[in-house]
Amino acid sequence: TYAIGILTTVFTAFTFTRMLVAIWLRRARPKELPRAPVTFIPPGTKIPFMGIRRWTFALSSVLSILSVVGFLTIDINYGIDFKGGSMIEVQSKQGDADLGDIRSRLSELNIGEIQVQQFGAPNDVLIRVGTQDAGENAEQTVIDKVRGELQDQYDFRRVEVVGPTVSGELAKQGTIAMLIALVGILLYVWFRFEWQFAVGAIVATVHDVVMTIGFFVISGLEFNQSSLAAILTIIGYSLNDTIVVYDRVREDLRKYKKMPLPQLLNNAINETLSRTTLTSVTTSLALLALVLFGGEVIRSFTLAMLFGVVFGTYSSIFIAAPLLILFKLRPQSATAEETKTANGKAVTT
Structure with a gap:
């Protein structure tokens, strides 16, 4: 997107902007730039x-x-892009999300490092779970645990998993x-x-x-x-x-x-x-x-x-x-x- 923006800006500067300046110069014939x-x-x-x-x-x-x-x-706060782990976006079905309640309930699951934060609207929540070391299916197991704990009160809108190798x-x-x-x-x-x-x-x-x-x-x-x-x-x-x-x-x-x-x-x-x-x-x-x-x-x-x-x-x-x-x-x-x-x-x- 940024590259496209640069190309279109350069193209516009050499064509449309140049044309407008040329028209102004021919009509106004200024002695100096205003x-x-x-x-x-x-x-x-x-x-x-x-x-x-x-x-x-x-x-x-x-x-x-x-x-x-x-x-x-x-320790810099690396996201799961660089650290690996799971990112889950949920939305409260009724009213605002209770971050403290979510954090408390997920902590009882013993799934490692957890980050819970509001994500845009008051009823949207972003949950980050650190990478798991219990095997190749561990990430999916964690997601299933989180889903089972929260699905009654929250809709699951997005789930992303990034492994350590990636x-x-x-x-x-x-x-x-x-x-x-x-x-x-x-x-x-x-x-x-x-x-x-x-x-x-x-x-x-x-x-x-x-x-x-x-x-x-x-x-x-x-x-x-x-x-x-x-x-x-x-x-x-x-x-x-x-x-x-x-x-x-x-x-x-x-x-x-x-x-x-x-x-x-x-x-x-x-x-x-x-x-x-x-x-x-x-x-x-x-x-x-x-x-x-x-x-x-x-x-x-x-x-x-x-x-x-x-x-x-x-x-x-x-x-x-x-x-x-x-x-x-x-x-x-x-x-x-x-x-x-x-x-x-x-x-x-």
């Missing part, structure tokens, strides 16, 4: 982002270390997909830019992945296949944000050949800040609506995405761009004349 009545970033904004790069590097390093330590020392294969495939995505990013950015840009994009992307995993560890959200899809989507979003900044940096490198790199990066980020902010805000609003009204099924996906959008925007500004200074993309100093010229050229887009 500005919206409300802008997130005022024209001529000059925020010294590079001046605090050491603080942001330190903050990101601490948070990354805490995320890794938390992942290694705290869950291990899913985890392996998910890890491979993530590594392939990172390698693809490295090759693409290296081909399009210079090696400093490629390494900077990879570091920023890995930073976002580590932060998101840390978010799952701290929040206790269930980590399932949709969570993995969220991480892969965050990788794409973060890369897109980073490429926007890098593209403007590359343009300014050609335009101001002797400008100090920190000042050039500040100009490039400020010039693209309006676009970056607008994209982040609109995406976050859509995700917030899904968090509030999307239901329990996609909650881990939407919360992870919301978190990732914020950190993806942060990393493109405070990680990806400052790394170009660390990698000495341009060690030269600028002449006073060119520096003065550049300061007057920053335009918010």
Whole structure:
């Protein structure tokens, strides 16, 4: 679905949107592009982002270390996609479901780890039972026990079983997909830019992945296949944000050949800040609506995405761009004349 959305967006941008802009240009013949009545970033904004790069590097390093330590020392809440087990969705026949009663009754069955939670409507319940070690028919036996205990008061709407072998294969495939995505990013950015840009994009992307995993560890959200899809989507979003900044940096490198790199990066980020902010805000609003009204099924996906959008925007500004200074993309100093010229050229887009 996400791939189809990207393809249709690109197609629309190159055809329908282009046609509308061409019609407007032919009819209005504007001398300059009109500005919206409300802008997130005022024209001529000059925020010294590079001046605090050491603080942001330190903050990101601490948070990354805490995320890794938390992942290694705290058991992440894996869903049955990765852990194996049974997932049963039931609906109360009369009135709201009593979670405490369900939990108490199932605990008496001695079927191992049990998780009971409300699932959407007050009368819907999702029951998770951990994987069983008593043989190949153990999962079905557990389902039959649960059905026998609850079927008088509840309708069984869905039953899913994932064995340990399948869950291990899913985890392996998910890890491979993530590594392939990172390698693809490295090759693409290296081909399009210079090696400093490629390494900077990879570091920023890995930073976002580590932060998101840390978010799952701290929040206790269930980590399932949709969570993995969220991480892969965050990788794409973060890369897109980073490429926007890098593209403007590359343009300014050609335009101001002797400008100090920190000042050039500040100009490039400020010039693209309006676009970056607008994209982040609109995406976050859509995700917030899904968090509030999307239901329990996609909650881990939407919360992870919301978190990732914020950190993806942060990393493109405070990680990806400052790394170009660390990698000495341009060690030269600028002449006073060119520096003065550049300061007057920053335009918010």
